[in-house]
Amino acid sequence: MGSLLPRQFSDRDPAPRPDLLTIANGEPLVWAVPLPTADVESVEVEEGTLSGAERERASAFADPAGRARYVVTRLALRRLLGGLLAIGPARIALGTAPGGKPILLSETERRIEFNYGHTDGLALIAVAEGLPIGIDVERAGRRRGDCKAIATRFFSNEERRFFEQLPDEATFLSLWTRKEAVLKALGTGLAGGLDTFSVVGEGRWLDEVECGGNFYRMRALAAPDGYEAALASRTERRR
Template sequence: MHEWHRNDFIARRSLLRWLIGGYLACKPESLRFSVTPFGKPVVQWPHAARIAFSVSHTDGMTLLAFAWDCRIGVDVERRIDGLDVGGLGRGIFSLIEEEALDRMRPDAAATLLSIWTRKEALLKALGTGLSGEPNAYTTEDDLLLGAGHWCASHRGKTISGWTCLDLVFGPDVRAAVAVSIEDASVTFHRARRL
């Protein structure tokens, strides 16, 4: 691991601890974490079943999300120029998602990132990550709610009661959040690296 990556990892984990400690009104160093069978970190102590969090990072950016009494997942990805998207997502994307990607070829990079971030956010919120059956879930634009909103289904059955949003962080970055609360209030706070 390069020193920059190691330092970035340490900074992310320290910020996460500091923020969760603030939310739970306890010292960050007193927090204890455990990992679910699918590898998702959760707060073990203090008794904090009420707080949910999700972390994602890409080159030069970290996205942290917190929620109370629900499940939450986020993902952020930076576009890589010249990336050959052919075959990416196979086995991960549902048939509907693969067809949406195929319709956008040859310039499908933006669509790939949108589908990928939505899928990752949903699967993180569900707690399975890519370890479950990711292609059993479909994410697509929510035509009723309009731009920036998306919805999800599992084996063709709509997953209701969720708030699913695309997040805008610039032309080369795609991000998404999935929250297991209908009409959740989502606020953003941006911090720049010093």
């Protein structure tokens, strides 16, 4: 299965139109959002666009660059959801599910699911109509020294054997992003247990995996050079 290519989106791009959801016909839509570099200390925000909770969380960042990346990601998320739902970005109501997954609280005629992930320099935002989704992105070079230790401790037996055949960072990140995307779609995040399922079988990548009583379709994303990313979406099939 080929990699899915995210659409590019920045503050200079127009928000998507609602008919894009109809055209997608249930398939997830994914956008790549460039994030500020380390030397950016602030981001201009139109008054009232972010919620009180978002402003409070942003102010809690000790690192100005981290604060800027958080703000840019949330602004992009609001613009994307607002465009797809024909609602002003400031009117989008966002919340958090018990497991920590961000959710849409705005009352709409469409059942919108979304998820996002971010790392140094890049955020990926996924939106779908109907079934839960999860997305993860990682930047290469951040885990180079502890890939083997993490794989040994947290991966399934099948995944550990797979990693041992090609024990490099690219293999590790491909495994990690698929697993975290599934757990984010499930709604538990890493608390759901990285070793409770396997994204490989018989020495090859799986297209679908069972987790938490549901089945999830997994796809690699065509991320920019230096990044690994994956998307997981729940299917109709149940155990």
